[in-house]
Amino acid sequence: MSKLSVEGFPTVEVAADKRLVLAIEQDAGVDILHACGGNARCTTCRVEFVSGEPQQMTQAEKTRLAERGLTGVRLSCQIFCDHDMTVRAISRLEGSGRPDPGRTPEPTIQPPPEWTTK
Numbered sequence: 517m518s519k520l521s522v523e524g525f526p527t528v529e530v531a532a533d534k535r536l537v538l539a540i541e542q543d544a545g546v547d548i549l550h551a552c553g554g555n556a557r558c559t560t561c562r563v564e565f566v567s568g569e570p571q572q573m574t575q576a577e578k579t580r581l582a583e584r585g586l587t588g589v590r591l592s593c594q595i596f597c598d599h600d601m602t603v604r605a606i607s608r609l610e611g612s613g614r615p616d617p618g619r620t621p622e623p624t625i626q627p628p629p630e631w632t633t634k
């Protein structure tokens with residue numbers, strides 16, 4: 517189990533093989549967006565790391581962040597909760613004007629991860 521802290525919400529314990537986007541939504545109870553259903557396409561699941569940012573990154577995340585010119589954020593659908601981490605949920609349903617957060621992501625990282633580093 518790992519400790520997950522989402523700033524402004526109580527710290528929770530989550531399984532190490534849980535996708536961060538699902539842990540934020542289901543364990544921490546935060547209304548994070550995941551418009552593409554957790555497939556590294558939309559970037560609405562983006563978070564800022566306060567601590568515990570993984571050095572490992574899926575190729576899909578790296579490509580999408582570069583395409584969008586995004587820095588200082590990570591895609592929570594591409595990260596496992598395999599160690600303690602603290603994040604800021606900067607992309608939430610509340611205030612987004614969207615009708616829902618998006619289709620619930622699958623339990624496993626999609627597309628099947630090809631691991632690289634930041």
Ligand code: FES
Nearest residue numbers: 554558559561593
């Ligand atoms: S990129 Fe769409 S949910 Fe992560």
